[in-house]
Amino acid sequence: MTETQLLRWIVLLPLLAAVYHGVAIGVARRASDRRLVVAISCGAVIGTFVLACVALGKLVQIPRGPTRVLVDDVYTWIGAGVSSTRFSAELGFQVDPLSMTMLLIVSFVGSLIHVYSVGYMDDDHREDKGFQRFFCYMNLFMFSMLVLILADNVVLMFLGWEGVGLCSYLLIGFWYADRHNAYCGAKAFIVNRVGDFAFLIGIFLLFATLARAGTPVTAFRDIQAAFEGIRAATVAVPAWLPWGPAWPVVEVVALCFFIGACGKSAQLPLYVWLPDAMAGPTPVSALIHAATMVTAGVYMVCRLSFLFAAAPAASAVVAWTGGLTAVFAATIAIAQTDIKKVLAYSTVSQLGLMFLAAGCGGYGAAIFHLGTHAFFKALLFLAAGAVILAMHHEQDVRRMGGLRRRIKSTHLVFLIGVLAIIGAPGLSGFFSKDEILVWATRAPGGPWLYWIAVGTAGLTAFYMVRLYCLTFLGECRAPASVKEQIHEVGPWMLVPLFALAFFAVFSGYAGLPAVWGEELFGMDDSDSLGRFLAPVLAKVQGPQLEHSDEMRMAGTAVLVAGAGTLLAWLCYVRRPELPGRIAAAFAGAHRALLNKYWIDELYDALLVRPLVAFSDRVLFRLVDAGLVDGVLVNGTARSVRALASHGLKYAQSGLAQSYVFFMIAGAAALVGWLLR
């Protein structure tokens, strides 16, 4: 462990920028010059990336092993109690290989998206201070995300966890004048709260158990060190529950944490907010709802991998939830017509794959896919943003088409993104998805999850190629007025796109699986990301596969993806009348997909409306208006008034000496009582 004061500055830089913007628009009430806003915001985030690189330089100088950690304890944030009941949470940051990986991804992708946002938000004149407000929220988000990643204890992590949720809410409802956007922001916030509640319970339960075992700690390192002491602990549950009446604490805590992760990372059944989060500006969708915040759940599961590795039942839940979410969201994506919605469901699906890997014990594979996904999904979103700007804020793919010749650079990078996500051999998505498939073979409950993952790969290829064909190939279906004005975006947006495209192609080689390293390049230590991460992740025995088996699995995946690609090409380029015919033949299934299985309607009927009705009738009218306002507030005032105006007021006679008399009488009574 090495002390360094560097880490606090990584976190502080974006916060200082956000505070500057906040003061400018909130206190001074005047938007700063746009160039100054750009310089401060982008400067802060790029500065963060530079500091992250410096931290990487320091980290790799420490020899490999559990002590390869940089720490920065600023001060004790919360401290209460003594000795065995001592609760203390430090404001402390740590960088180990896991948080280093996340830190680099977040600060690098964040920097690129900040630069891109300059171009994207430049022509947005809906509000005077909008430009600065946008960057204020973005920097605040970077701060919260960095706190989440670098926190060395679970309480501080929760602070970052809530912070990113808040910024997500603020940015989804950024154009709040439109009621729908504000609604989507509130939806994201509330659905996340459900998960956060479970996360909190997990924290409480974990701490209570640790304290009972005599080790009241909150820091991740200390929890891991004290973990053996609570492995056998149980919580009492009603006997009629399955496996009752005593559940292992480890399983319950892991489940609670995973429910929290479900909220933040949009897994079944809490995924419903993410597609609606696309109401925000596109750079926000790329940064928060694709590359960074939604991966926080995966990061948290990997950060607590020692906990999940010791909880087989919870891990099985993680794997199955991930797998089912992956295939479920992929099927919905097939029928969506909004370019950003397709990408949103694709994000849900890919996050599901990451959880599938993490649930099977492939924490390294999950982080690897998290990284490559951050690059290619941010690329796809940003390219979609360029398309949307080019089409004058048109998002419906049915009114696009033929953009290949009109916006060539955007077309190129979008194509690279599509190839990366469908796992074209050699690109980043190919290697990371392969890793996940390998881990899926040791999934709990037989080979089902493996085939689900393979099927998801096929569906992914289908809907991504469909999206690409509808947007860029064929004839342009836009109205003539829009068609004439389709234009390529400026360099502020193109440069980040090409940078991301580069990493979408090559980032896979950072974690090149051993089989490819050995077979293709003759290296005997190829999985550099995996070896970098290994000391911090729980060691789970991976599947022992021959190289030929792994090759065959990769071949299967490529074949399935190829079939999906071919089918999409057939449907949307070769025979454009085919999709309509298929939709008509399977009208019921098509309607279900189009309406996203009516999940939103179901939640609305089952949860939202009863809750709103209960709040309105009981909590508002009965409790608030009736009890609190009527009885307590107004009732107190009324009774005091009645008492005073019919008696008490006569004590106020205006004669000073009668007051003196009362005073003396009171003093005498007091003295008498004291001397009794």
Next chain:
Amino acid sequence: MVPISHVIGLSALLFMIGVAGVATRRNLIVVLMSIELMLNAVNLAFLGFNRMWADVDAVHRYDGQVFVLMVITVAAAEVAVGLGIVISMFRNRDSVNLEDVSLLKW
């Protein structure tokens, strides 16, 4: 040496005379004088206790006397304000009788 009980007894007597004056006299100037009497009764008690404790507790030897000086200062200020009120009242009401000022009531 005068025993402490005599000092406190005198102090209590003076205080009760002051209280009686405040409670019964209508003339504002006499009421003010009675208040002075009460304050000085308290001063006397302070001095008496100071003398009693002075030999026992060297650290707090002069505390009682310091309190007395404080009380005298405050009493002087209070008399200045009180007489100011009396003059102002006499100008407005041509009287210093407390019963003539009873407007502030229900």
